[in-house]
Amino acid sequence: MNPNTDYMEIMNSVRSKTFTFFEEIADIFTFIQVIIKETFSRDFEFKEFFYQCFQIGYKTLPLIAITGTIMGLVLTIQSRPVLADFGAVSMLPGMIAVSLIREMGPVITALICAGKIGSGIGAELSSMKVTEQIDAMELSSTNPIRYLVVTRILAATLMLPVLVLYADLLGILGSWAGANIKGDVTFILFFSQAFSHVGFIDFIPAFIKTFLFGAVIGFVGSYKGYHAGKGTASVGEAAHSSVVQASLLIIIVDMIAVQITDMFI
Amino acid sequence: MEEVPINHMKTKPHNRKVVIEIKLLKKSFGDQEVLKEISLDLYDGENLVILGKSGSGKSVLIKCIVGLLNADSGIIRILGQNIPDLQSKELSLIREKIGFLFQSGALYDSMTVRENLEFPLRKKKDIFTKEQVDKKVLEALNHVGLTDELDKMPAQLSGGMRKRVSLARTIVTNPLIMLYDEPTTGLDPVTSEEISMLINDVQKKYKTSSIIITHDIKCALLTADRIIMLKDGEIYKEGAPENFENSSDAYAKSFFK
Numbered sequence: 001m002n003p004n005t006d007y008m009e010i011m012n013s014v015r016s017k018t019f020t021f022f023e024e025i026a027d028i029f030t031f032i033q034v035i036i037k038e039t040f041s042r043d044f045e046f047k048e049f050f051y052q053c054f055q056i057g058y059k060t061l062p063l064i065a066i067t068g069t070i071m072g073l074v075l076t077i078q079s080r081p082v083l084a085d086f087g088a089v090s091m092l093p094g095m096i097a098v099s100l101i102r103e104m105g106p107v108i109t110a111l112i113c114a115g116k117i118g119s120g121i122g123a124e125l126s127s128m129k130v131t132e133q134i135d136a137m138e139l140s141s142t143n144p145i146r147y148l149v150v151t152r153i154l155a156a157t158l159m160l161p162v163l164v165l166y167a168d169l170l171g172i173l174g175s176w177a178g179a180n181i182k183g184d185v186t187f188i189l190f191f192s193q194a195f196s197h198v199g200f201i202d203f204i205p206a207f208i209k210t211f212l213f214g215a216v217i218g219f220v221g222s223y224k225g226y227h228a229g230k231g232t233a234s235v236g237e238a239a240h241s242s243v244v245q246a247s248l249l250i251i252i253v254d255m256i257a258v259q260i261t262d263m264f265i
Numbered sequence: 266m267e268e269v270p271i272n273h274m275k276t277k278p279h280n281r282k283v284v285i286e287i288k289l290l291k292k293s294f295g296d297q298e299v300l301k302e303i304s305l306d307l308y309d310g311e312n313l314v315i316l317g318k319s320g321s322g323k324s325v326l327i328k329c330i331v332g333l334l335n336a337d338s339g340i341i342r343i344l345g346q347n348i349p350d351l352q353s354k355e356l357s358l359i360r361e362k363i364g365f366l367f368q369s370g371a372l373y374d375s376m377t378v379r380e381n382l383e384f385p386l387r388k389k390k391d392i393f394t395k396e397q398v399d400k401k402v403l404e405a406l407n408h409v410g411l412t413d414e415l416d417k418m419p420a421q422l423s424g425g426m427r428k429r430v431s432l433a434r435t436i437v438t439n440p441l442i443m444l445y446d447e448p449t450t451g452l453d454p455v456t457s458e459e460i461s462m463l464i465n466d467v468q469k470k471y472k473t474s475s476i477i478i479t480h481d482i483k484c485a486l487l488t489a490d491r492i493i494m495l496k497d498g499e500i501y502k503e504g505a506p507e508n509f510e511n512s513s514d515a516y517a518k519s520f521f522k
């Protein structure tokens with residue numbers, strides 16, 4: 001076998017891969033550009049936007065409630081013995097509140113939402129694409145980016161902070177329940193102890209990044225759905241890659257956000 | 266190469282207005298040349314059937330006509346305006362005059378039948394009152410014989426009913442031009458015939474000019490005033506339906522099997 005042709009084959013495959021990689025980057029930027037343009041266009045689709053807020057926000061509340069409560073409970077049960085070793089059990093409420101608000105609440109809620117909301121958007125839009133519903137919409141003088149994509153991204157961006165706040169609160173409630181398994185403390189006392197350690201500096205950066213997480217989930221789901229290939233198999237593919245890539249991006253955005261916050265504190 | 270029999274002169278209704286004029290339309294995907302210099306005219310009031318096997322570029326052709334795909338080169342003039350030259354605003358004005366029946370029906374599956382039919386009229390709130398919209402929706406559904414299904418979801422309908430609902434959704438805006446992408450594909454013979462009859466009814470009642478794209482020869486013969494046969498992205502044969510029925514051409518015959 002000629003080693004030279006082997007090399008050429010590898011080079012060709014690398015070249016076509018890098019080419020599609022750059023093509024995809026260009027595609028993503030075009031998509032972002034169109035979305036921004038349509039977001040600020042005159043006829044905003046308010047009805048669809050509110051409907052999406054309901055779908056994305058309200059319908060995810062039960063899931064977030066369960067996750068948040070268990071997160072707080074488990075975190076408390078796990079860290080209590082360690083704090084007891086240091087004789088610092090009184091620090092428990094504050095420590096839980098700070099770790100929930102700064103990190104656990106936003107990231108875990110966002111990852112769960114990447115699973116539920118991201119895959120939902122990816123699957124819905126890709127099936128609309130595959131069955132020509134998006135084409136049909138374009139022909140009936142409705143801009144599908146404005147109607148489908150902008151509304152979903154904005155709804156996800158605005159609803160995620162709400163879901164995170166909800167998870168934080170229920171997490172502290174769960175933590176109080178965990179603290180009550182061993183020991184006896186009133187909710188009011190636990191709550192005031194918890195929040196005596198939380199400052200704006202814990203809250204604000206964490207709150208800001210939840211908007212970014214929401215935008216990431218909405219954008220990745222929409223991009224994957226809107227760029228689905230042909231055939232029903234691409235619906236599954238779009239839903240799957242929405243979850244994977246949104247989750248990965250959330251972790252990366254979180255890391256960058258933490259670095260930036262760290263520089264200013 | 267063998268001379269391709271094209272009998273233009275017999276069938277062209279010369280006294281009629283041209284509604285859609287296509288000249289030297291080309292479209293490729295990568296290395297694959299799907300349409301190679303297609304030229305054709307659609308005359309006012311006629312049902313033009315474009316017959317071709319699966320994968321011959323039929324869908325690509327009508328998607329180029331409405332600008333869902335961009336042609337690589339060529340002219341596509343609808344009611345005098347060249348589609349590739351239009352800005353999005355002018356394009357959507359032209360699109361309002363066109364009804365497009367998608368191969369898959371393309372009903373919005375998160376909406377009821379009524380909401381599906383109201384959707385094309387949603388930007389017309391300043392022109393039509395709620396009552397007028399209701400009336401139009403009922404009229405269109407009545408035309409396809411499905412007024413009872415108004416509040417059902419598309420998933421609750423049979424394949425034939427879904428096709429009819431999508432037909433109703435395209436005629437609700439009173440289009441001048443109708444484009445049908447394989448209207449009978451995936452339907453049983455009886456339902457196919459019903460849909461073909463509906464296509465003829467639409468032509469009569471709404472005075473539309475239509476392009477019907479199909480590989481179903483029965484549907485073609487039932488609906489066509491004129492047939493254009495597509496092969497490998499080129500026009501292979503053109504003529505009145507009778508010319509195809511009695512044709513000795515092997516390729517044309519292969520559709521009748």
Ligand SMILES: Nc1ncnc2c1ncn2[C@@H]1O[C@H](COP(=O)(O)OP(=O)(O)O)[C@@H](O)[C@H]1O
Pocket residue numbers: 294299317318319320321322323324325326
């Ligand atoms: N968006 C696209 N990207 C790449 N190839 C396409 C696309 N659309 C159609 N094709 C190719 O063009 C050819 C004709 O497709 P189509 O017009 O859908 O055929 P049909 O006559 O069955 O409707 C097919 O070989 C198909 O693979």
Ligand SMILES: [Mg+2]
Pocket residue numbers: 323324325368446447
């Ligand atoms: Mg087709």
